[in-house]
Every structure is written in C-alpha cells, then in structure tokens.
Amino acid sequence: MPEPGPRSTPRRAIAVAVAAVGLVTLMAVLGKLNPPVPSGVSTDRLGPERGEPVAEYLARADDSLSGSDTDEHWALVSFTETLTPDRIPAHSGGLRIAQVIHQAQIPRVQTPLVTVQVPAGDAVAVASADNAAWQLLAQPVSDERFARIVAISAARLRAGCACTVGLVVRGTLPNLRVLATQNGIRAVQALPSDAVSGRFAVVPLLPDQTGLVLPGPDDGPLPER
Incomplete structure (x- = not known):
C-alpha cells in the first residue's frame, strides 16, 4: 500500500494558504468596520517657541492676522504689563474669552503658569483668578521650595494681584486686528480658522520677555507672602 504522506503534503499546503488568505481578508474587513482612532496629536500652538527672539514672534503674530476670510x-x-482681574474685559476687545492665563510673578523665581477655561461672560473671566488659586493648591508639590511658591502664588491670586498674563479669545480677523491696535496689547496671534478647541498648546509672551524667550532665573529668595 502506498504511503499517504506524499499526497497529503500538498493538501496541507493548500489548506494553510487558504486559511492565510481568509485571515488577511478578515483583517481587511475588520479594518474597514473599525478604522484606527486618530491620535489627537496636534502641532497647533499659540505663543512663542522656546528660544525664539521676541521680535520674530511679534512679527509672526502680526502676520497671523493677515487674510480676508470672515471665519x-x-x-x-x-x-504690555500684567493685569488685575478687573481689567480683563477692557483688554479683550469685547471678544469671547475662552481661557485666562495667570502667573504670580516673583523676582528671580520661576512660578507656575495657570490656564483657566472659562464660559462666556466677563464676570467669570474676572473671577478666574480664584479658580487659578484652587488649581495651584490641588497640584502635587515636589519639594518644600515649590510648595512655598504655590502657597504664595495662590494667596496673591486670591488677593486680586496683577497676575493675568494672557487671554485666549475667539473672533474674526478684522476684530482681532482692531484688538491688536489697542493700548496695553503687545501682540495678538491667531490660529487658522480650522483649529480645534482643546487641540492646541498655549504659551503666552510674558511682559518682561524682551530678548529671547527663555525661562528666567530661579535663584531668588521667596518672600513671606
């Protein structure tokens, strides 16, 4: 009786090939039914890059306002200077404020920036400093010095310090160009109209940054309050 092996081997090969084709087909179908979810990573950014000359950023911000669309x-x-919360509405050009950025500045001390998302309305923008204080106190602290910086910053914010360093607003290019000409406004930088809320980074140009945009020194003594 002849051995079955030589005749069964091609059958196995055919069966394996058919299974492989079926697997590839199944994966293609599943891919169409369940497409990969976008990662959500975005390169949109408002504000200067680290190490960027301030003059170049100011020119870049001005260029961002050119265009004729009405979106x-x-x-x-x-x-041009830090603001007390009550002055926020006057520096928004009447536009919808979406974020308020605060920083309690201490000479030669690096203090944290705090960005507060706000609903529509000037009152909530003015009250955002207190929210910023709560955000600061809720974050973990790494050492005793930073804990003191957080405590000092929170106390100053609650006291209504001149600690507002930037706003994120929403408006048309003509309205943004008008805002850029107002007293006390150093720069207005716009993103493309298709930028998505919550999908772009924001780093304000601080009033005391005049040369290169770099972190300041962190060797100064901490005040009592």
Missing part, C-alpha cells in the same frame, strides 16, 4: 479664529492676546 472666527482662536487667538492669543499678550499684554
């Missing part, structure tokens, strides 16, 4: 854009508003 609304997200834009970063940077000031």
